[in-house]
Amino acid sequence: MMKKIFRNKLNYFIKNGFVEFNSLLDKKECSRLYNKIKNSREWGPKLFQSENKYKLEFKKKPKIKLNPGKGIQNLVDEHNLEFIEKNKSIIDLLNIILGENYKIILSKFVVAVPNNWMPNYVKQRNKKRLISNFNEYIKKEFRDVTYFRGIDYHMDSIDWEKKNNRFITMYIYLNDIDETMSPLNVIKKSHIFGHTSFPHYLKKDKSHSNIEYSPDGKNYTKLKSHKLLGKTGALYIWTSNTLHGTSPSFDDKENFRISLRYLIKRNSKSKGMLDKLVNQKIVGKTRVKKSLYERILK
Numbered sequence: 001m002m003k004k005i006f007r008n009k010l011n012y013f014i015k016n017g018f019v020e021f022n023s024l025l026d027k028k029e030c031s032r033l034y035n036k037i038k039n040s041r042e043w044g045p046k047l048f049q050s051e052n053k054y055k056l057e058f059k060k061k062p063k064i065k066l067n068p069g070k071g072i073q074n075l076v077d078e079h080n081l082e083f084i085e086k087n088k089s090i091i092d093l094l095n096i097i098l099g100e101n102y103k104i105i106l107s108k109f110v111v112a113v114p115n116n117w118m119p120n121y122v123k124q125r126n127k128k129r130l131i132s133n134f135n136e137y138i139k140k141e142f143r144d145v146t147y148f149r150g151i152d153y154h155m156d157s158i159d160w161e162k163k164n165n166r167f168i169t170m171y172i173y174l175n176d177i178d179e180t181m182s183p184l185n186v187i188k189k190s191h192i193f194g195h196t197s198f199p200h201y202l203k204k205d206k207s208h209s210n211i212e213y214s215p216d217g218k219n220y221t222k223l224k225s226h227k228l229l230g231k232t233g234a235l236y237i238w239t240s241n242t243l244h245g246t247s248p249s250f251d252d253k254e255n256f257r258i259s260l261r262y263l264i265k266r267n268s269k270s271k272g273m274l275d276k277l278v279n280q281k282i283v284g285k286t287r288v289k290k291s292l293y294e295r296i297l298k
Contacts, residue, residue: 006093013097014278017191018226018238024090025172025233029083034174034232036079037109037258041142044117049139051121058136066135067146068108075144076107076260084172084260090235097168097237099270105167105263112182112257113149115248146261150248153187153202156263157195157240165195165240166274167265173234174258181257182246184228184236187211190243191278193221200243213243239278 013019041047049057068074084090085104094102113134118126122137126149131137134147156169177183193215203212203220212220228236238244266272 006096010096010273013237014273016188016226017242017278018186018188018236018244020228020230021093021235021237022231022233024087024093024235026083027231027233030172030174030233033079033081033260034258037075037145037174038255040075043111043256045119047117047139047142047147048119048122048134048137051119054121054137066143067133068144070106073144074107075109081107081260093237094170094264095272097273098166098264098266099272099275101267101270102272103265103267105265107260107262109145110259110261111145111147112246113147114256115149118149145258148182148246150182151245152198153185153200153243153245154198155195155200155241155243156238158198167240167263168274169236169238169240170262170264171236171238172260172262173230173232174260175255176231177229177234177257179227179229182248183230184244184246185225186228186236186238187213187243188224188226190223191239191241194241202243239274 009021010019065072068076071077115123118134119137122131122134125131130150130152132148132151134149135143138147156167157165171184190213193213196215201214201217201220204210204225209225211223211225213223214220228234230236266274
């Protein structure tokens with residue numbers, strides 16, 4: 001019965017490149033996890049290193065490996081996530097999308113940074129160029145989560161050069177998220193163009209709800225943006241080619257956003273809905289080459 005319900009719901013996933021579920025997870029367990037993380041350190045300005053220490057650390061070394069990895073300085077390793085990863089409904093859902101024997105590539109916590117956490121030197125840098133990942137400014141001992149504050153529209157495939165798009169992102173809100181807390185925005189149907197290079201060709205109206213998107217900067221298609229305002233335990237899944245981003249969070253939020261992000265790929269010998277129905281509709285590239293963004297930086 002549950003699989004039938006999933007299949008009906010996932011017709012939306014096939015069409016739009018993402019889907020949301022609001023009742024698969026135990027909300028009390030999500031709240032407990034949120035509070036454990038929140039109480040694990042003093043969140044705020046003390047997370048950041050001084051400007052002098054920042055300059056000293058990165059004077060010679062390149063800024064690489066600053067995010068938590070699988071088994072590498074990752075706060076998820078200190079918490080029991082069986083209520084998610086062994087949840088029968090979620091297992092059934094992922095089996096439908098990815099096929100059996102799927103594999104978790106990476107899981108990590110992501111934290112939205114309010115403006116009043118940032119030291120002045122970071123604020124000045126952020127004015128000149130939007131900082132999507134703050135980990136290089138964070139003290140080493142606290143880099144076991146990913147810190148962000150507003151992220152341009154991008155695809156998760158950007159981080160997986162020379163890989164195909166046979167993986168999905170599963171994203172879980174651990175607390176109630178409103179307009180002021182960097183809610184995620186996804187662009188419906190953007191996945192059908194396959195992988196395109198960052199920065200993407202996008203034209204937005206004032207409300208940012210109507211977006212024109214082009215894979216090549218020539219022919220634009222009108223699409224809709226959808227804001228993911230969810231309660232504790234809300235779960236979202238999107239394809240590696242679905243464009244998504246966030247706006248900056250507001251200040252003075254006692255319950256700032258902490259979420260849990262999974263990247264999950266299918267077993268090479270197993271096929272699910274992603275291959276049979278979603279990827280078949282893609283009209284663009286399905287294999288990631290080096291992004292324009294990376295070429296600009298180099």
